[in-house]
Amino acid sequence: MKSNELRKHFFIFIIFVAAVSFVLVTLPFIEPILRQYVVGFFGATDGRMGETAGSLFDTLLKVIKILIWMGLIFAVVRFFNSLITRTILRNTGSSELTTLLRNVISIVIFVVSFTIIVKSQFDTDLTTFFAGSTILAVVIGLALQDTLGNLFAGIAMQADQPFQVGDVVNIPNKGTGTVENVSWRGVKIRTFQNKIVLISNAVLGKEAIEVAPRDNLNARLVFFNTLYSVSPARTVHLIREVVRQVENVSPKIRPIVRIRNLGDNGIDWEIKYWLEDYTKYNDTDALIRMRVWYAFQREDIHFAFPTRTLYIENQSLEPNFEESASEIFERLSDVPLFAPLTDEETRKLARASEAKIFSPNELIVRKGDEGGSMFVIHHGSVKVQIMENGFPKTINTLSEGDFFGEMGLFTGEPRSANVAAAEETEVLEIKQAALKPLFDANPELVEALSKTIAERRALLAQKNTENNQTTEEESKGIFNSIKSFFGLS
Ligand code: CMP
Numbered sequence: 001m002k003s004n005e006l007r008k009h010f011f012i013f014i015i016f017v018a019a020v021s022f023v024l025v026t027l028p029f030i031e032p033i034l035r036q037y038v039v040g041f042f043g044a045t046d047g048r049m050g051e052t053a054g055s056l057f058d059t060l061l062k063v064i065k066i067l068i069w070m071g072l073i074f075a076v077v078r079f080f081n082s083l084i085t086r087t088i089l090r091n092t093g094s095s096e097l098t099t100l101l102r103n104v105i106s107i108v109i110f111v112v113s114f115t116i117i118v119k120s121q122f123d124t125d126l127t128t129f130f131a132g133s134t135i136l137a138v139v140i141g142l143a144l145q146d147t148l149g150n151l152f153a154g155i156a157m158q159a160d161q162p163f164q165v166g167d168v169v170n171i172p173n174k175g176t177g178t179v180e181n182v183s184w185r186g187v188k189i190r191t192f193q194n195k196i197v198l199i200s201n202a203v204l205g206k207e208a209i210e211v212a213p214r215d216n217l218n219a220r221l222v223f224f225n226t227l228y229s230v231s232p233a234r235t236v237h238l239i240r241e242v243v244r245q246v247e248n249v250s251p252k253i254r255p256i257v258r259i260r261n262l263g264d265n266g267i268d269w270e271i272k273y274w275l276e277d278y279t280k281y282n283d284t285d286a287l288i289r290m291r292v293w294y295a296f297q298r299e300d301i302h303f304a305f306p307t308r309t310l311y312i313e314n315q316s317l318e319p320n321f322e323e324s325a326s327e328i329f330e331r332l333s334d335v336p337l338f339a340p341l342t343d344e345e346t347r348k349l350a351r352a353s354e355a356k357i358f359s360p361n362e363l364i365v366r367k368g369d370e371g372g373s374m375f376v377i378h379h380g381s382v383k384v385q386i387m388e389n390g391f392p393k394t395i396n397t398l399s400e401g402d403f404f405g406e407m408g409l410f411t412g413e414p415r416s417a418n419v420a421a422a423e424e425t426e427v428l429e430i431k432q433a434a435l436k437p438l439f440d441a442n443p444e445l446v447e448a449l450s451k452t453i454a455e456r457r458a459l460l461a462q463k464n465t466e467n468n469q470t471t472e473e474e475s476k477g478i479f480n481s482i483k484s485f486f487g488l489s
Contacts, residue, residue: 062121153201166214225304233424250274266304352434358421365419371408380425
C-alpha cells in the first residue's frame with residue numbers, strides 16, 4: 001500500500017475514534033435529560049407506565065453503549081492489524097502465516113472485551129456463562145471439530161513455521177508444488193502441472209513433509225550410465241564441466257559426479273548439483289540429461305544398454321586398456337635402463353609384462369609391502385610419496401617411460417615409499433621371473449639399476465633425514481645385495 005493511502009486510512013480512523021469518544025463523553029450528560037423526557041412522556045397519564053418506559057430506556061442505552069464500545073475496539077484492532085501488515089511485515093515472506101496469528105489474537109481481544117463491557121453494563125459475568133454451559137460447549141465443540149482442528153494445527157504450524165510462501169513442498173500422496181498461501185484452514189499449493197491443491201492443516205500436521213526452502217541452495221540427483229570400457233576419470237571430468245554450464249545450476253557449489261553402482265549393464269552414475277531456483281528442477285534435470293547426451297556424442301562415449309549380447313560385442317572396445325604387444329615393445333625399447341637389451345630380449349620382456357590401469361590418486365605401490373615386481377609408466381604419471389605428520393608428501397614425480405618399484409624387487413626389501421597415480425595412469429608390470437634371465441646375460445643392467453636406486457635412496461634419505469651414507473657407498477652396497485638376491489656370481 002502506498003503511503004498516502006495509509007495516511008488516508010489513518011485520518012478516517014482518527015475521525016471515527018474522535019466521533020465515538022465524543023458520543024461516549026457526552027452520553028452521561030444527555031442520558032438523564034432524555035430519560036426524564038421519556039418517563040415524562042409515557043408517565044403523563046399513568047405513573048407505572050412511565051417507570052417501565054424508563055427501565056426499557058436504560059436497557060436500550062446499555063445495549064447502545066455496548067455496541068459503541070465494540071465498534072471502537074473493532075476499529076482499533078483493525079487499524080493496528082493493517083498497520084502491522086503494511087509496514088512491519090511488508091518485506092517478510094511470512095505474512096500469510098502471520099495473518100493466521102493476527103486473526104486469532106483479534107478474536108481473543110473481541111471476546112475478552114465483549115465480556116468486560118457486558119459485565120460493566122449489566123453486571124453479568126459471561127465467563128460463568130461460557131464455563132457453565134457444558135452442553136452448549138459439547139454441541140459447539142462437535143460442530144466445529146474439523147474447523148477447530150484445522151485452526152489449532154494452523155496455530156501449531158505458525159509457531160513452528162516449517163515452510164513459507166514460495167517454498168517447494170512434497171506431501172506424500174498429495175503432490176509436489178510451490179506454497180501459494182497459508183491460512184487458518186489449510187495450505188494452498190500450486191503443482192508443477194499448474195493445478196491448485198488445498199490441504200487442510202489437520203491433514204498436513206500428520207504428514208511427513210519434504211520442504212525445499214525458497215532461500216536455500218537445494219540439491220538434486222540425476223542418474224545416467226556408461227559402458228565399462230569408458231574411463232571413469234574421463235567421465236567425471238567431462239560431465240562435471242557439462243553440468244556447470246547448464247542454466248540454473250548454482251555456480252556456488254561444484255557439482256559432484258560419482259559412481260553409484262557397478263551394475264549389470266555398465267557403470268551407474270549420479271550427478272549431484274545445486275539449483276538457483278528449485279521450482280525449475282524438472283527443466284534443469286532435463287537440460288542436464290540432454291547436455292550429457294550431446295557431450296557423449298562429441299566424445300564418442302556410450303550409454304550402457306541393458307543387454308548381455310552388447311557386452312560380448314563390446315569386448316572389442318577393451319583394447320582401450322589392453323595394449324598390443326608391439327606398443328608395449330616400443331615403450332620398453334624407449335626405457336634407458338633396458339637400452340643394453342637386444343630386440344629379442346625386449347620383445348620377451350614385453351610379452352611377460354602386464355598392462356594395468358589406475359585412477360587418479362590410486363595407490364599402485366604401498367610403503368612396507370613386499371615387492372615382487374617393478375613398473376614402467378606407459379601412459380600418465382605417478383607421485384612418489386612419503387608420510388609426513390600422517391599426511392602423504394610428494395618427493396618426486398615420474399612420467400611416461402620412467403620406472404619404479406625396482407628397489408623392492410631387486411633388493412628384496414619392503415617397498416620404500418608409496419607410489420600413487422597422479423592422473424589416470426597405465427603401467428606395465430614386470431615380474432621378477434621375467435627379469436632374472438636378462439640380468440644373467442647383461443651385468444651392465446645391474447650396474448645401471450644400482451645407480452638409479454642409490455640416487456633415489458639418497459633423495460629418500462634426505463627427505464626422511466635418517467640415512468647419512470654417501471651415494472657411492474650406497475651404490476656399492478646395493479650392487480652386492482642385488483647380486484645376492486638374484487644369486488648372481
Ligand atoms: P620400491 O621401494 O620397490 O617401492 C617404492 C618405489 O618408489 C621405489 O621402489 C622406487 O622405485 C620409487 N622411489 C623411491 N624413492 C624415489 C625417489 N626419490 N625418486 C623416484 N622414485 C623413488
